[in-house]
Amino acid sequence: MNRNELEQYLDKLLTPAIIKDYAPNGLQIQGKEEITKIVTGVTASQALINKAIDEKADAILVHHGYFWKNESYVIRGMKHKRIKALLDNDISLFAYHLPLDIHPTLGNNAQLAKLLNIDITGPLELGNKLSVAIQGELTEESSSDVFAQKISEKLNRTCLHIAPPSNKPIKTVAWCTGGGQDYIELAAEQGIDAFISGEASEKTTHIAHEMDIHFFAAGHHATERYGVKALGEYLAKEKNIDVVFVDIDNPV
Incomplete structure (x- = not known):
């Protein structure tokens, strides 16, 4: 090509x-x-x-x-x-970068939803079709422990879970792969049960506790493996070109 x-x-x-x-x-x-x-x-x-x-x-x-x-x-x-x-x-x-995060089928956010069986319902930034963060729902309500275990197993990475005092069950979820932890406040303002990202900041703990929202951080690299992998597989299929995905391990 x-x-x-x-x-x-x-x-x-x-x-x-x-x-x-x-x-x-x-x-x-x-x-x-x-x-x-x-x-x-x-x-x-x-x-x-x-x-x-x-x-x-x-x-x-x-x-x-x-x-x-x-x-x-x-x-x-x-x-x-x-x-x-x-x-x-x-x-x-x-x-x-961001174009791969937001692509509706091949993007990092879309691929993470597919991996975790989350049904996408729309952008987290309401009215913004290019929102880097999106939201959705689980097929069935889940306890936070079960959901944390699922994230860790699917991404092959022990995720950080910060639970609010209520430790409420999880049905609605918002997420932004990579370094998207600052979207947690917007998710909490919309009454969403949990927010997933790759990284955490010091303030994230306080927001989760004070705004009654679960927070899960599963690694910047781990949450963003799947977009470029899907893109490569798509290229290989559509353009009949040899594509090799290489996962260079990164604990962050």
Whole structure:
């Protein structure tokens, strides 16, 4: 597949132009023109780049790429080593951040809902079709202990559970994968029973306790494995291209 053709296909599928982001979406580092093999992963770390070189991949497709807002423009140290490895091996780097979070079927939020059997009911930011956080319902009401165990088992990661004093049963859920913990207050204001994210902040505990909402943090990496994996599988099927998903373990 031609590199430019792949970028155009991904841009049409994920529509990055419609959402303001913290980093450029699409082709971030240009490699060879023809792409026959792609390695997908959550973050464009050195370990993922090394794996792509071992796999003789022509491109890497990730959720977390480079050139973030407020990041230094200087290319030295770790950043130099990563970019040099990509350029030396003529490997393209494609990255899609928020567009991959919010995609209605392939996105991180949609894939997490599928994994946990949550029926999506709409955006958490009411009226905003591009809301990065969404909400839904469980098929059956669940105790917090059972739900915490389910999250831990499905994501293969012991989740942090902060229960409110009521320890109420859970039927309605809101979530935002990755570093979306600050949406918990909005969820609580709407009377939602539980909020799921990847990370927790010091203030999250107080919000959960004082606003009567369960909070679950299951890891930034663990909650965002599934979007880029689904995207790669979709590409392999639709474009008949060799795609390998590589999960570089990350406890955070």
